Amino acid sequence: MSQGERNLQSKYGTKRRAEAFYNNQVLDHLNTDMAQFISEQEMAFVATSDSEGNCDNTFRAGNPGFVRVLDERTLFYPEYRGNGVMASLGxxxxNPHIGLMFIDFHTHHIGLHVNGTAEILEDESLASLGIDDDTIQRLQQEEDGRAERWVVIRVDEAYIHCSKHIPHLLKKSEVVDWGTDDEKKKGGDFFNVRRRK
Structure with missing residues (x-):
């Protein structure tokens, strides 16, 4: 919790509600239910900012459980080939501070915030987390060799995002062409940026 939160809770009279939330919903680690929830997710929203606080929010997706929980204070996810900009990794x-937001739009209609500090690791550096060579090889097999590197997060806080306004979506079966360079499959120039430059 930040000093800004505290100041505004006092200003707007929400301190008692906020304290109840902190006491009943916020952990400094992932409990078993949170770890299970993460293992079922196919997507996450990732928030980062640079050293001057300029923010970036992005979307990551993969097979269910692509974000892996190593232990109650550590999780990691693969970075796949993208547009080459490296905004989040940059x-x-x-600035290692990171916020992950997992939202289940399909089954539980609930969300989970995970905030912490991140670091970028190559395959060979996963050993520093206590991951052995066989497990690293298995991870790459699970990722079909698509993981170019990994982002490791040390958890500072984890808490619920209430289901009240999360839309209920239906999942559609389709084949995902991971790593494609096909402009049409990637969305092309949907927002007509090229045309207007």
Whole structure:
């Protein structure tokens, strides 16, 4: 919790409600139910900022459980080939603070916030987490060799995002063409940026 939160809770009279939330819903680690929830998710929203506080929010997706919980204070996810900009990783290299938001739109209609500090690791550096070579090889097999590197997060806080306004969506079966360079499959110039430059 930040000093800004505290100041505004006093200003707007929400301190008692906030204290109840902190006491009943916020942990400094992932409990068993949170770890199970993460293991079922196919997507996450990732928030980072650079050393000057300029923010970036992005979307990550993979097979269910692509974000892996190593222990109650550590999780990690693969970075796949993208557009080459490296916005999130660039921010992490300057400022390790990160926020992950997992939302289940399909089954439980609930969300989970995980905030912490991040670091970028290559395959060979996963050993520093106590992951052996066989497990690293298995991880790459699970990722079909698509993981170019990994983002490791040390958990500072984890808490619920209430289901009240989470839309209930239906999951559609489709084949995902991971790593494609096909412009049409990637969305092309949907927002007509090229045309207007």
């Amino acid at each position: 921010n992490i290299s300057e």
